[in-house]
Amino acid sequence: MSDIAKDKAARLLKKTGSFSSLSSYDVKVKENMRKQKDSSMSTVSYMDDPGHHDDLPRPAQQMENTYQLNPTKYFPGATVNNILKDVLASYLQEEKYEPELCRQMTKTISEVIKARIKDLMIPRYKIIVLIHIGQLNEQSIRIGSRCLWNSSTDTFSSFSFCNRSLFAVANVFAVYFE
Amino acid sequence: VVFSADEASNIIKECVDSIIGGIDYNHSKINQWTAAVVEQSLMHLVKMGKPFKYIVTCAIMQKSGAGLHTASSCYWDSSTDGSCTVRWENRTMYCVISVFAVSIML
Numbered sequence: 001m002s003d004i005a006k007d008k009a010a011r012l013l014k015k016t017g018s019f020s021s022l023s024s025y026d027v028k029v030k031e032n033m034r035k036q037k038d039s040s041m042s043t044v045s046y047m048d049d050p051g052h053h054d055d056l057p058r059p060a061q062q063m064e065n066t067y068q069l070n071p072t073k074y075f076p077g078a079t080v081n082n083i084l085k086d087v088l089a090s091y092l093q094e095e096k097y098e099p100e101l102c103r104q105m106t107k108t109i110s111e112v113i114k115a116r117i118k119d120l121m122i123p124r125y126k127i128i129v130l131i132h133i134g135q136l137n138e139q140s141i142r143i144g145s146r147c148l149w150n151s152s153t154d155t156f157s158s159f160s161f162c163n164r165s166l167f168a169v170a171n172v173f174a175v176y177f178e
Numbered sequence: 179v180v181f182s183a184d185e186a187s188n189i190i191k192e193c194v195d196s197i198i199g200g201i202d203y204n205h206s207k208i209n210q211w212t213a214a215v216v217e218q219s220l221m222h223l224v225k226m227g228k229p230f231k232y233i234v235t236c237a238i239m240q241k242s243g244a245g246l247h248t249a250s251s252c253y254w255d256s257s258t259d260g261s262c263t264v265r266w267e268n269r270t271m272y273c274v275i276s277v278f279a280v281s282i283m284l
Binding site: 097099102103105106107109110111113114117118126127128129130131132133134135136137138139140141142143144145146147148149150154171173175177178 | 205208209211212213215216217220223224231232233234235236237238239240241242243244245246247248249250251252253254255259261276278280282
């Protein structure tokens with residue numbers, strides 16, 4: 001399906017240095033849903049480029065002790081919240097929901113947010129940005145997440161935006177790498 | 179140690195099937211369903227005993243003709259960290275579950 005094409009495109013766009021996953025998922029209504037009541041379907045997509053793991057295994061690195069128990073600079077939740085507000089409002093304020101536009105928009109927005117957080121130069125933090133954009137159609141949606149991490153150093157930030165025809169939810173998770 | 183997306187996706191599919199398998203969308207229960215799906219998946223992932231921090235996100239949406247797009251962008255070490263997304267649907271709802279695994283070893 002188009003997933004394979006998307007995976008190929010993601011592999012072609014591989015850059016050295018930071019690796020970005022550029023997949024987006026859209027959920028469309030199946031026109032002729034005459035399936036049995038209890039049928040359920042699941043599909044799996046891998047956003048990882050499998051090629052990375054086949055590279056020569058790194059030699060085990062010997063690092064000197066830093067004697068540092070906690071991060072020198074903690075992740076600024078409030079600043080990141082402002083970034084999310086800013087980006088979502090500027091990109092989506094006047095937009096109407098359109099499948100093609102929103103597909104591109106999700107990928108663009110997630111890249112932009114990641115770049116702006118990287119500009120904050122917070123050392124030793126790994127960043128995960130997750131964006132959901134959907135149409136407002138009298139339906140309900142629930143987005144929940146749970147994390148297993150060290151709650152003294154790791155944190156998240158979240159912002160939701162909506163206009164007349166669409167809603168957008170942005171989640172940023174920051175994980176400290178000791 | 180490398181994150182295995184295959185294993186993770188199997189675990190998640192099982193979790194989702196067991197919790198919202200043959201059920202229709204129900205607004206009053208949606209809260210506990212998302213919580214249950216996410217907590218169960220996290221629990222099973224942890225039982226694998228791998229040195230990873232996990233982030234599990236679940237979005238459940240009623241089928242009403244509306245479209246939904248999801249994208250993620252991650253800044254990490256791609257040789258050890260990984261993610262996996264499972265899209266699941268039944269007659270009345272869609273469920274999109276993303277798992278991000280961040281390694282805690284050099």
